[in-house]
Amino acid sequence: MRILLGITGGIAAxxxxxxxxxxxxxxxxITVLPTQNxxxxxxxxxxxxxxGKNIDLDMYHDVADVRHVELGQQSDLIIVAPATASFLARLASGIADDLLLNAILASTAPVVVAPAMHTEMWQNPATQANIATLQERGIRVLEPAVGRLTGKDSGPGRxxxxxxxxxxxxxGLPLQGKHVLVTAGGTREPIDSVRFIGNSSTGRMGIELAKAARDLGAQVTLVAANIETATPAGVSVIKVGNVDELELAMDRNCDLIIMxxxxxxxxxxxxxxxxxxxGESLTLELTPTKDLIASYVANHKVISVAFALSDSDGDRLVExxxxxxxxxxxxFIVxxxxxALGSDTNQIxxxxxxxxxxxxxxxxxxxxxxLERVIPSLS
Ligand SMILES: Cc1cc2nc3c(=O)[nH]c(=O)nc-3n(C[C@H](O)[C@H](O)[C@H](O)COP(=O)(O)O)c2cc1C
Structure with missing residues (x-):
């Protein structure tokens, strides 16, 4: 998920x-955007x-990119931690006098703030009124903890x-608490100790699905069959080679399986x-493998998405x-x-x-x- 992390000028920064x-x-x-303070x-x-990214707070740098709009629009989630009393007041009033506030106003992403300040500042009616305004507008506020503050004193505000x-x-993300199992890549069935029957699937679609499920809050297990590219962070990866190994790795419960x-x-x-x-010639006798997804859905209470790859497109592909x-x-079937094989794009x-x-x-x-179309079936 693309997260814009705003940091404002409090001791908890x-x-x-x-x-x-x-x-x-x-x-x-993560794009970090601190205030000057x-x-x-x-x-x-x-x-x-x-x-891992440079920070540039100046609104008027790289003006051609209109950075505040770009930052706002390219974020899936905005977190401001710590959020000062001053920042909360400016946000509640719609004041946009720095890059962070401009980016937030230019964004439709969910916003989470973690206020932190001295107890009297937190309990001040002005701050509480600003908090109420922000909550009414859908901004999620994480209540400050009670504990040691800047000096020797302690109380709510930490x-x-x-x-x-x-x-x-x-x-609060739609896949929070759900386990999503994604299989990706292509299996290889051995012919001899070095050769195999394989296919040209790169696993890219499965990797993107695993990332999207992770970003929507799911616990994701990615069963990766012969994937050469890097697997995504934040998901559990099980590497497999052939159909039997894939079946073994799939032997677990989940809420949603994407094959x-x-x-x-x-x-x-x-x-x-x-x-x-x-030699002169070689004849290989082939036997059919098990239909893993059909067998999985027959034995598990699960929402399932399978993929169908075909030479045809249009009406014939739908058929x-x-x-x-x-x-x-x-x-569901895609x-x-x-x-689509090996490409960054797809038509489905x-x-x-x-x-x-x-x-x-x-x-x-x-x-x-x-995933947006599958999620309603999971509730
Ligand atoms: C040592 C020190 C600690 C401060 N800690 C806080 C704090 O925890 N919370 C807060 O709201 N303001 C705190 N302030 C005041 C803010 O720095 C001040 O309101 C500033 O204008 C906030 O700027 P910003 O919201 O643009 O980052 C502190 C100031 C000082 C000097």
Whole structure:
């Protein structure tokens, strides 16, 4: 998920460094945007090193990019921690006098604030009125903790620990508390000790689906069949090679299974343990493999999405994919043509038991699109 992390000028700003690290380690793409005053409490260098991105607070740099709009529109979630009394007041009034406030006003992403200040400042009617205004507008406020404050005194106003902020900010996501199992890549069935029957699936679609499910709050297990590219952070990855290993790795309960892996339909009946020598001719006897997704849905109470890859497109692809939906007993099927293999984009036919929609775009965009249509079935 693309998270814009605003940091404002309170003593708790130093704790935001750990929040950056936590969110980054969970696999999110973090853009840190401190206010000028926040940089009196925490160093720009620390934030740049932890987030892996340079920080530029000047609204009027790179004006051609209109950075405040870009930052706002490219965020899936905005967190402000700590949020000072002054920041909350300006946000409640719609004052946009720095890059952070401009980006928030230019965004439609959910906003979470973690106020932190001295007890009297927190309990001041002005602050409480601003909090009420922000909550009415849908901004989620994480109540400050009770504890030690800046000086020797203690009371309500302390910023909660980064772990609590991260959990709160990421809760309320549509796949929170759900386990999503995604299979990706292509299986390889051995012919001999070095050769195999495989396919050209790169696993890109499955990886994007795993990322999208993770970003929507799910606990994700990605069963990766022969994927060469890097697997996403924040998901559990199980690497497999052939159909039997894939079946074993799938042997777990989940709320949603997405079968994006290209599974071999056949295996060699008697693969050789040694490398076969060049000869005059060789006949391989192939036997069909098990239909893993059909068997999985028959034995688990689960919402299921399968993929159907076909040489055809248009109406014929819809026909082939619809037949597979009923044949396998899945809830949804994504029909795509062989041109999708190895590409960053895809054109899909999304079929449920009573509807059909077409869509095209990057595999990342389509992953979100697919999950948005599947999520209502999970509730
Ligand atoms: C040592 C010190 C600690 C401060 N801590 C806080 C704080 O925890 N919460 C707060 O709301 N303001 C705090 N302030 C006041 C803010 O820094 C001040 O309101 C500032 O204008 C906030 O700027 P910003 O919201 O643009 O980051 C503190 C000031 C000082 C000097």
């Amino acid at each position: 130093y704790k935001a460094a750990n929040l950056v690290r936590l969110l980054k380690e969970a696999g999110h793409d 926040a940089l009196k409490f925490i160093g720009e260098t620390t934030l740049e090193a932890l987030s 910023m909660p620990e980064p772990e609590e902020i991260a959990t709160f900010a990421l809760s 994006a892996a290209a599974v071999s339909d056949f295996r060699v009946k008697n693969p050789s343990n040694e490398k076969l020598k060049r 082939v994919a619809t037949a597979k939906l009923w044949d396998k007993g899945v809830d 029909g795509n043509s062989v041109s 036919e999304f079929i449920s038991r009573n509807s059909h929609e077409s869509a095209s775009g990057s595999k990342s965009e389509l992953s979100r699109w697919i």
